[in-house]
Amino acid sequence: MSEHSIDSQWQRLREQRRTALIPYLTAGYPNRSASLEALRMLEAEGADFIEVGLPFSDPLADGPIIQQSTQIALNGGMTAAGALSLIREAGLSLPVVAFGYLNPILSYGLERFIAHAGEAGVAGLLLTDLPAGEDLGIERTVYASPLALIRLVAPTTDDSRLKVTLAGAQGFVYLISRLGVTGPQTTIGPQLQRAVERVRGATRLPLAIGFGIATGEQARAVSGLCDGVVVGSALVNRLNQGIESARELMQELAAGLRNGSDSLCGSNPT
Amino acid sequence: MAGAELGRVGRYGPYGGRYVPETLIAALDELTEAYDAAQQDPAFQQQLDGLLQSYAGRPTPLTEAPSLSEQVGCSVLLKREDLNHTGAHKINNTLGQILLARRMRKPRIIAETGAGQHGVATATACARFGLECVVYMGEEDIERQRLNVFRMESLGATVVPVGSGTRTLKDATNEALRDWVTNVTTTHYVIGSVVGPDPFPRIVRDFQAVIGRESREQVLRLTGGLPAAVVACVGGGSNAMGIFVAFLEDREVQLFGVEAAGEGIATGRHAASLIAGRPGVLHGSLSYLLQTDDGQVLPAHSVSAGLDYPGVGPEHAYLKDIGRVAYESVTDDEALAAFFTLARSEGILPALETAHAIAWVLQQSGRWRRSDAVLINLSGRGDKDVAYVADIVRRR
Numbered sequence: 001m002s003e004h005s006i007d008s009q010w011q012r013l014r015e016q017r018r019t020a021l022i023p024y025l026t027a028g029y030p031n032r033s034a035s036l037e038a039l040r041m042l043e044a045e046g047a048d049f050i051e052v053g054l055p056f057s058d059p060l061a062d063g064p065i066i067q068q069s070t071q072i073a074l075n076g077g078m079t080a081a082g083a084l085s086l087i088r089e090a091g092l093s094l095p096v097v098a099f100g101y102l103n104p105i106l107s108y109g110l111e112r113f114i115a116h117a118g119e120a121g122v123a124g125l126l127l128t129d130l131p132a133g134e135d136l137g138i139e140r141t142v143y144a145s146p147l148a149l150i151r152l153v154a155p156t157t158d159d160s161r162l163k164v165t166l167a168g169a170q171g172f173v174y175l176i177s178r179l180g181v182t183g184p185q186t187t188i189g190p191q192l193q194r195a196v197e198r199v200r201g202a203t204r205l206p207l208a209i210g211f212g213i214a215t216g217e218q219a220r221a222v223s224g225l226c227d228g229v230v231v232g233s234a235l236v237n238r239l240n241q242g243i244e245s246a247r248e249l250m251q252e253l254a255a256g257l258r259n260g261s262d263s264l265c266g267s268n269p270t
Numbered sequence: 271m272a273g274a275e276l277g278r279v280g281r282y283g284p285y286g287g288r289y290v291p292e293t294l295i296a297a298l299d300e301l302t303e304a305y306d307a308a309q310q311d312p313a314f315q316q317q318l319d320g321l322l323q324s325y326a327g328r329p330t331p332l333t334e335a336p337s338l339s340e341q342v343g344c345s346v347l348l349k350r351e352d353l354n355h356t357g358a359h360k361i362n363n364t365l366g367q368i369l370l371a372r373r374m375r376k377p378r379i380i381a382e383t384g385a386g387q388h389g390v391a392t393a394t395a396c397a398r399f400g401l402e403c404v405v406y407m408g409e410e411d412i413e414r415q416r417l418n419v420f421r422m423e424s425l426g427a428t429v430v431p432v433g434s435g436t437r438t439l440k441d442a443t444n445e446a447l448r449d450w451v452t453n454v455t456t457t458h459y460v461i462g463s464v465v466g467p468d469p470f471p472r473i474v475r476d477f478q479a480v481i482g483r484e485s486r487e488q489v490l491r492l493t494g495g496l497p498a499a500v501v502a503c504v505g506g507g508s509n510a511m512g513i514f515v516a517f518l519e520d521r522e523v524q525l526f527g528v529e530a531a532g533e534g535i536a537t538g539r540h541a542a543s544l545i546a547g548r549p550g551v552l553h554g555s556l557s558y559l560l561q562t563d564d565g566q567v568l569p570a571h572s573v574s575a576g577l578d579y580p581g582v583g584p585e586h587a588y589l590k591d592i593g594r595v596a597y598e599s600v601t602d603d604e605a606l607a608a609f610f611t612l613a614r615s616e617g618i619l620p621a622l623e624t625a626h627a628i629a630w631v632l633q634q635s636g637r638w639r640r641s642d643a644v645l646i647n648l649s650g651r652g653d654k655d656v657a658y659v660a661d662i663v664r665r666r
Contacts, residue, residue, distance in 0.1 A: 056565075056566065057435065057566040057567045058435070058440065058441075058444050058552060058553075058567050059444075060291070060444045060447045060448060060451075060553070061291040061448075061451065063448070064434075067434060071434075071435070074566060079564040079566075080564060080565065081564070101551075102289055102551045103550045103551045103552065103559075103561065103565045103566075103567070104564060104565035104566065105565070106550060106551060106565065107550065107561065107563070107564060107565025108564075108565065128291055129289040129290060129291065129551065129554070130289065131288065131289075131290065131291070131292045131295050132292075134287055134288045134289065135287060135289070151292075152291070152292045153292065154291070154292040154293035154295075154296075155293070156292075156293050156294075156295070156296040156297070156454060156455075157292060157295070157296065158296060161295065161296070165292070176292070176293065179293060179451065179452055179453070179454060179455070180293075180448075180451055180452035181448045181451055181452065
């Protein structure tokens with residue numbers, strides 16, 4: 001897989017006039033085999049992309065739910081290498097985005113990680129602690145690789161910074177819906193709408209919104225603003241109660257997005 | 271203030287940087303701008319100098335230690351940061367950063383603390399200027415530093431116990447950063463050491479540089495020359511950077527940073543990031559880090575809560591690589607012994623952090639000539655540690 005698989009997936013979604021459903025799971029949570037089963041369940045229940053979290057001991061951008069899931073995954077022996085082998089074994093036919101923190105990847109070796117991730121079926125890389133322009137060596141290496149370098153835009157990202165951030169962005173743009181760490185608290189208001197307009201004005205890349213989307217109703221509400229909806233903590237929380245509980249949430253989210261498809265922006269001009 | 275920054279601002283060789291969530295970049299830009307402006311503003315410097323003098327009690331004295339000098343075989347001089355208001359060097363930085371917060375019109379202050387000294391110093395500065403103060407502290411550290419928790423609460427601060435991860439300074443820092451990401455528009459994060467994303471390592475170094483400026487002048491006045499060596503303990507490394515920076519250009523002055531070897535480097539239960547770690551990214555900067563082969567951060571261990579941190583300031587990483595500072599280590603037991611040695615021979619109870627620097631110097635008997643002066647940064651006093659040390663002694 002490569003960034004091309006991300007681009008062609010967006011192309012398909014545009015043709016079907018659908019908003020992408022992008023679930024997040026922590027690799028190895030609640031354990032390796034359940035995590036493998038969950039990845040396949042997400043694909044079966046209509047995920048369009050999957051974000052797979054690489055566990056890190058100090059996830060400072062994450063709220064309690066994902067923190068706890070990464071700690072449990074680490075206690076179970078999950079590593080960056082283990083996450084790649086999990087993704088490979090899942091054999092998914094949709095694009096996978098590896099989501100995580102820099103240190104385990106630097107420790108693995110950046111170029112080695114990129115090569116092995118590509119072989120395992122990873123199409124994109126999203127690093128929460130690598131803001132644009134802060135480490136050009138790392139950024140250029142990912143940019144030039146077959147993996148898409150996916151950028152985060154925050155409510156605090158101003159216009160001049162938006163240009164810097166989007167200059168090297170690939171795959172899609174991940175808009176953080178609110179201040180704070182990951183978690184199911186939602187704030188969908190006029191500020192989010194303005195943020196979407198600013199990003200739309202600055203890039204033709206598809207736009208996904210994440211942080212705080214926990215229900216089908218919320219997914220439907222934001223689907224009118226964007227091309228993809230990311231659901232993380234709420235799903236990880238459900239997985240804690242068992243895979244069937246997580247499946248029910250996926251079905252609810254998929255239904256929410258289907259009902260909201262009338263309001264689909266479809267505004268991506270490319 | 272010139273430190274070891276090379277090329278790009280905020281980088282020390284390859285180390286440093288701003289490896290933080292995108293949400294925080296705007297706040298770091300704002301802080302950089304406010305700090306650069308404050309440095310150019312004589313009124314700011316004047317206000318800070320005034321506070322350091324009339325509120326913190328600066329300049330702190332330089333004390334000759336005759337008994338230690340006898341034991342080590344040279345002239346041992348102590349820079350008495352323990353005599354600062356609140357009992358350690360930490361107040362130098364918190365007063366500076368609180369003035370910055372006021373310039374930025376941020377009414378809410380957060381901080382992380384290990385031993386509690388930085389938390390107390392932050393709570394103190396907040397009380398002085400009427401700012402809301404929230405301090406994150408690991409549950410394990412709360413156990414060993416109950417007195418400081420009460421001090422912070424008495425000063426009007428809210429102490430938030432952190433139960434995640436290793437329940438120490440590392441996790442308190444994670445939690446403070448999470449708070450900052452959430453409340454960034456109203457809140458300034460007063461980092462307590464020369465760690466974190468740029469500009470924190472240089473801001474904290476610059477505010478602590480008063481230690482080196484004063485002591486260099488004091489040693490010159492007292493001895494007519496420069497010291498042969500300057501020694502400081504290193505956890506995150508703020509008291510060490512504060513004293514080293516004045517001597518970086520004096521090539522004849524040897525600089526020694528003393529890390530916590532805990533139960534011994536070979537046991538793996540230690541906090542010696544520079545000696546036993548390798549480069550990695552934690553809390554916003556690239557520096558030496560205790561980590562597994564898989565890049566997971568390892569829990570640190572030290573009898574001293576203030577050194578119990580798996581990372582270290584990025585400028586120290588650079589000074590190690592270029593060989594300008596030699597980093598050594600001292601075990602828990604050696605530090606505990608030095609705690610009593612200094613108390614009984616000089617009448618000064620040092621903080622357990624500081625006791626590491628004392629312990630290392632005590633091991634160097636005969637290393638220097640009798641006419642040489644060795645300057646130790648006595649970074650804090652041991653009052654906060656007496657209950658904990660009493661417990662350890664009772665258990666043995």
